[in-house]
Each structure stands twice: as structure tokens, then as C-alpha cells.
Amino acid sequence: METLMKTDAISLSTVKKTFVAKHAKVEAVKGINLQIAQGQIVALLGPNGAGKTTTVDMILGLTQPSAGTVHVLGQSPRQAISSGQVSAVLQTGGLLRDLTVQETVKVIGTMHGRADRVREVMERTGLTKIAKRRVGKCSGGEQQRIKFALALLPDPDVLILDEPTAGMDVMARRDFWQTMRAEATGGRTIIFATHYLEEAQAFAERTVLMSQGRIVADGATEELRHLINGRSISATFCSEADAQQALGFDESIVLTEQQGLRYHFQCTDSDQFALALLQQYRGRDIEISSPSLEDAFIQLTKDAS
Numbered sequence: 001m002e003t004l005m006k007t008d009a010i011s012l013s014t015v016k017k018t019f020v021a022k023h024a025k026v027e028a029v030k031g032i033n034l035q036i037a038q039g040q041i042v043a044l045l046g047p048n049g050a051g052k053t054t055t056v057d058m059i060l061g062l063t064q065p066s067a068g069t070v071h072v073l074g075q076s077p078r079q080a081i082s083s084g085q086v087s088a089v090l091q092t093g094g095l096l097r098d099l100t101v102q103e104t105v106k107v108i109g110t111m112h113g114r115a116d117r118v119r120e121v122m123e124r125t126g127l128t129k130i131a132k133r134r135v136g137k138c139s140g141g142e143q144q145r146i147k148f149a150l151a152l153l154p155d156p157d158v159l160i161l162d163e164p165t166a167g168m169d170v171m172a173r174r175d176f177w178q179t180m181r182a183e184a185t186g187g188r189t190i191i192f193a194t195h196y197l198e199e200a201q202a203f204a205e206r207t208v209l210m211s212q213g214r215i216v217a218d219g220a221t222e223e224l225r226h227l228i229n230g231r232s233i234s235a236t237f238c239s240e241a242d243a244q245q246a247l248g249f250d251e252s253i254v255l256t257e258q259q260g261l262r263y264h265f266q267c268t269d270s271d272q273f274a275l276a277l278l279q280q281y282r283g284r285d286i287e288i289s290s291p292s293l294e295d296a297f298i299q300l301t302k303d304a305s
């Protein structure tokens with residue numbers, strides 16, 4: 001019997017992107033491999049400058065890779081976009097400020113030949129109540145919502161969002177993800193770039209963690225959360241030798257920063273390590289905290305190198 005293999009929604013093979021600015025080269029993406037199956041919801045998580053937007057732009061055919069190949073639904077990005085199977089909500093790209101919300105959605109709906117979906121999409125994205133408002137008068141969060149509505153008009157198989165909640169307050173952010181959840185049905189593939197671990201956690205089954213142009217972790221969001229949710233612990237030592245011995249306490253200990261005799265570590269069992277720091281290694285001024293995402297990146301980047 002023939003086995004039916006579905007084409008990947010997104011496939012990136014050893015993709016690199018180097019920007020050449022005046023006198024310097026910036027390696028924004030340093031050879032990444034990424035396969036995303038149809039129907040998956042994936043977060044592209046990383047700090048500023050990690051290469052998320054560059055990756056998204058290459059998936060959308062807005063930027064050409066310097067090396068490697070990008071396929072979207074088995075085609076070139078441009079073919080996939082022109083077939084209407086892929087939509088995006090980007091950070092850049094303005095809206096016409098003088099049109100009302102409804103006019104905006106209608107114009108784009110008509111351009112896509114999907115005027116029939118205008119009402120439904122406005123309803124689903126919560127725009128009906130501000131239909132008559134001029135776009136220029138809408139808040140940053142509302143404008144993001146309009147962009148989201150425009151992206152949904154062609155009923156795309158693949159939806160790509162680059163920091164969709166940028167500029168939204170906590171409430172608007174929560175509402176947005178509630179709407180997104182309703183849209184993530186029927187086998188739609190969704191990829192979104194974000195700075196926020198919480199957004200990945202609340203919404204994505206898989207998280208791809210990027211740092212400095214590389215993928216430093218890729219897996220179930222839940223597993224990644226555990227990885228990231230270790231503990232940070234810092235202590236001041238009496239001597240270098242004590243600090244070095246403390247580093248050997250167990251395999252989970254990672255040195256993240258050092259200022260003189262003040263050492264910052266990451267570990268999995270902070271209670272045991274804190275006790276050992278006090279009793280065995282003559283540590284003082286001990287502080288325990290949850291690490292920031294930045295700390296986690298440092299640790300994961302080290303692990304990956």
C-alpha cells in the first residue's frame with residue numbers, strides 16, 4: 001500500500017543570510033535547518049537580533065538566502081504566496097490611515113477575491129465593534145488586529161506572524177491569543193516570532209529557540225520550558241579555588257557570569273546547591289532567582305557550541 005507523505009509546510013536547509021553593510025558583514029542567519037509539518041504551531045523564540053525576522057522574511061520570499069534553500073508547501077516562497085496559501089502579519093508594512101477599519105478589510109478582501117469572508121473575519125477578530133473607526137485613530141494593538149484580519153482573509157494554510165503582539169498591553173495580548181486559538185484549527189500551520197517565553201508556552205506546541213543567527217534548541221515547548229526554568233544562583237567566594245570547587249558540585253552547574261569573586265551560576269536543584277555553597281564552599285551573600293530568558297540563551301548557546 002502506498003504511504004501518503006504530506007509535504008512539509010516549511011523546509012529550510014542550511015540557510016544562511018549575510019547582510020553587507022558599508023564596511024561590515026552581518027551574519028544574521030548562520031546555516032539553519034528547520035522542517036515544520038503541516039498543522040504545527042511553532043514559536044520562533046529569541047532575543048533582539050537573534051535572526052527571527054530575517055528567517056521569517058526568507059520564508060516569505062522578501063529576502064533571498066545567501067546560501068541554502070527555502071521551500072514553503074513544497075514550492076518556492078513566491079509561488080506559495082502568490083497561490084494565496086500563505087499569509088503574514090509583519091512588523092513593517094503600513095495601513096492606510098484615512099480608511100475606516102471596515103473599508104480596509106473590504107478593499108483587501110475584494111483584492112483577494114474573498115469579499116464573502118469580510119463579515120466573518122471582522123467578527124472573528126473582534127473588529128466589528130470598531131468597524132467605522134478610522135485606521136489612523138486605532139491603537140497599536142487594534143492596528144495589529146487589523147493586520148491579523150487581513151492575513152486571515154484568504155483563509156491561508158500557513159500563517160506567519162512576526163511579533164504579532166508588539167505594542168499591545170496585557171489585556172489586548174490576552175484577547176489576541178484567544179482569537180488566535182480559534183484560528184488554529186482545521187490543520188492550519190502557524191509560525192510566530194516572539195520575545196516572550198510565556199507566549200510560546202501558552203500557544204505553541206513546539207518552540208524553536210534562536211540566538212545569534214543559530215537554532216540553539218528545538219523541541220516541545222513544555223520540555224524547553226523545563227530547560228529554561230532552572231534556577232540562577234549567585235554567591236561571593238573567599239577564594240578562586242572555592243569557586244572552582246563549587247563548579248564541580250554536580251553536572252547541572254553552569255557558570256553564567258563572574259565579577260571578581262562574585263559568581264553567577266545556573267543549576268537544577270538550587271536548594272541543595274545553596275546549602276553546599278554555604279557549608280562546603282564558604283560562599284556568602286547567596287541569592288537565588290529564576291533566570292531571565294537571556295540567561296537561558298547563554299546556557300543553551302554554550303550547550304550548542
Ligand SMILES: Nc1ncnc2c1ncn2[C@@H]1O[C@H](COP(=O)(O)OP(=O)(O)OP(=O)(O)O)[C@@H](O)[C@H]1O
Nearest residue numbers: 019021026028046047048049050051052053054055
Ligand atoms: N537589512 C539589514 N542590513 C544589515 N543588517 C541587518 C539587516 N536586517 C537585519 N540585520 C541584522 O541581522 C541581525 C538579525 O536581525 P533580525 O531582525 O533578523 O533579528 P530578530 O531576532 O528579528 O530581532 P528583533 O527581535 O529585534 O526583531 C541583527 O544583527 C540585525 O542588525
